[in-house]
Amino acid sequence: MRIRTFGYFVREACKSLYRNNWMGLASIGTVAVSLIIFGASLITVMNANYLAARLESNVEIIAYLKDNVAEAEARALKEEINDLPGIAKAEFKSKDQALREFRQELGAQQNMIDALGGKNPLPHLYVINTIAPEDVVKVAEGLQGLKQVQKVDYGKDFVEKLFAVIKWVRIVGITIIVLLGLAAVFLIATTIRLTVFNRRKEIEIMKVLGATNWFIRWPFLLEGMALGFTGALLAVIVVGISYVSFTNYIQSNFNYAVFGLQTDPQFMLVLGGSMLGAGMFIGAVGSGISMRRFLRI
Amino acid sequence: MINMINVSKVYPNGTKALTDITLRIEKSEFVFLVGPSGAGKSTMTKLIFREEQPSRGQILFNRKNISRYKQREIPYIRRAIGVIFQDFRLLQSKTVAENVAFALEVIEASRKEIRKAVPEALELVRLADKADVMPSELSGGEQQRVAIARAIVNNPPLVIADEPTGNLDPDTSWEIVTLLQEINKCGTTIIMATHAKEIVDSMRKRVVALEKGKIARDEERGGYGYED
Numbered sequence: 328m329r330i331r332t333f334g335y336f337v338r339e340a341c342k343s344l345y346r347n348n349w350m351g352l353a354s355i356g357t358v359a360v361s362l363i364i365f366g367a368s369l370i371t372v373m374n375a376n377y378l379a380a381r382l383e384s385n386v387e388i389i390a391y392l393k394d395n396v397a398e399a400e401a402r403a404l405k406e407e408i409n410d411l412p413g414i415a416k417a418e419f420k421s422k423d424q425a426l427r428e429f430r431q432e433l434g435a436q437q438n439m440i441d442a443l444g445g446k447n448p449l450p451h452l453y454v455i456n457t458i459a460p461e462d463v464v465k466v467a468e469g470l471q472g473l474k475q476v477q478k479v480d481y482g483k484d485f486v487e488k489l490f491a492v493i494k495w496v497r498i499v500g501i502t503i504i505v506l507l508g509l510a511a512v513f514l515i516a517t518t519i520r521l522t523v524f525n526r527r528k529e530i531e532i533m534k535v536l537g538a539t540n541w542f543i544r545w546p547f548l549l550e551g552m553a554l555g556f557t558g559a560l561l562a563v564i565v566v567g568i569s570y571v572s573f574t575n576y577i578q579s580n581f582n583y584a585v586f587g588l589q590t591d592p593q594f595m596l597v598l599g600g601s602m603l604g605a606g607m608f609i610g611a612v613g614s615g616i617s618m619r620r621f622l623r624i
Numbered sequence: 625m626i627n628m629i630n631v632s633k634v635y636p637n638g639t640k641a642l643t644d645i646t647l648r649i650e651k652s653e654f655v656f657l658v659g660p661s662g663a664g665k666s667t668m669t670k671l672i673f674r675e676e677q678p679s680r681g682q683i684l685f686n687r688k689n690i691s692r693y694k695q696r697e698i699p700y701i702r703r704a705i706g707v708i709f710q711d712f713r714l715l716q717s718k719t720v721a722e723n724v725a726f727a728l729e730v731i732e733a734s735r736k737e738i739r740k741a742v743p744e745a746l747e748l749v750r751l752a753d754k755a756d757v758m759p760s761e762l763s764g765g766e767q768q769r770v771a772i773a774r775a776i777v778n779n780p781p782l783v784i785a786d787e788p789t790g791n792l793d794p795d796t797s798w799e800i801v802t803l804l805q806e807i808n809k810c811g812t813t814i815i816m817a818t819h820a821k822e823i824v825d826s827m828r829k830r831v832v833a834l835e836k837g838k839i840a841r842d843e844e845r846g847g848y849g850y851e852d
Contacts, residue, residue, distance in 0.1 A: 331734075331735060332729075332732050335729060528713070528715070529715055531713070532713055532715065532726070533730050534699075534702075535673075535702065535707050535713070536702070536703075536726070536727045536730045536731065536774075537699045537700065537701075537702035537703035537730065537731055538699060538730035538731065539696065539699045540695075540696065540699070542699075542730060542732070
């Protein structure tokens, strides 16, 4: 294709975008709304996956010892724990140490500890890391088998709940995206159909003059893609601004590492890129449908 | 140049438009296609132009069977044929020169070719001074001359004119036919479907008369032969 020809396609596409401005705006709006939801679902799913991956890779097992185990016996348990298969590291934390840490976390509210009346209700515990994340369940069972161990705790419930949430976000998100995507495709198809109708005389003449089918199709395809792209651009701006302000809000108001939302440039690039790509795809499919049905060439 | 061998055309609704036509048209010929409405003139031009496919028989264009061309090759057949219609079919939103240039743009000619060929074509139809005028400001005869310029601007070996004078008064009709004759003298084959008795009678060119889908007459230096 000659560059000049491409210029012709772009000019023709622009002209008819200008001519069908109301239909065009409706199409752009629909694309934008469906892609905003697409973007929001993508952000949720990707962040949840990211969070789940981080949690999974450093799941710690905490083994609480029984209350009647003396500190010396508790410390001696370390060797026995280390003998279990799959253990990377086992760190002992005495009840005194646990209480000190608790006191630090409480900060100004020391009276809560004073209220305990000098007793320490916290158990001795071991913080254990496994070599491989998938060994967690096996190791936890092994620890449970030790007679000094009262209770074994690891992030299993949380991870499982998180995955259930991700699954639902995905299902609901995909359903909405598909429905709105179809609406957007339909609207773009209607817009392009109008263009084809407006230009039917010209198309007729082009055929007589020996224009190839692709020469005739390109301006329509570009028009559809431009509509999709513009809608996507709007969606990217809306989603981008909301997400950045949301993460800023979270980070300045909650200090939990668990809310480590992804804001690195690569993530934003993937997000924006896939939204723009989806927009152009919707546009191309929309005009493709119109051309198949209304541009018998 | 065109060789129709036992060509029949039956439309899907059952209309028998052409039956067993065998016709040969040589390069540089000027052929009038006459006959009553519905005799099959339009179908014949559509077959040559590959707008329709024959139901039976073969059509050779420059010794190539045009029904064997694939869908995407059809545009390239059409580039070898200039077409002129009764209703001109100019684009009202483009100037005269832009209408002529459009024929070259859609076949992706270079800007240089366009700059050279468009004024030449307009010169030939004597509309060089109207290059930047809109078609709506022209008379019918002038519009048809623009259409002729558009049909010949890429030098096709064949021009098909489908009742080119149907909407024009007699004087203007003569202008158009004279122009087609000039183009014919430069070696372009011309097939003109027409009802213009006077023109056919006085031109003394080859006349192919169709009746009910069959060739009723094929005479060198013939006349119109119908009283209508």
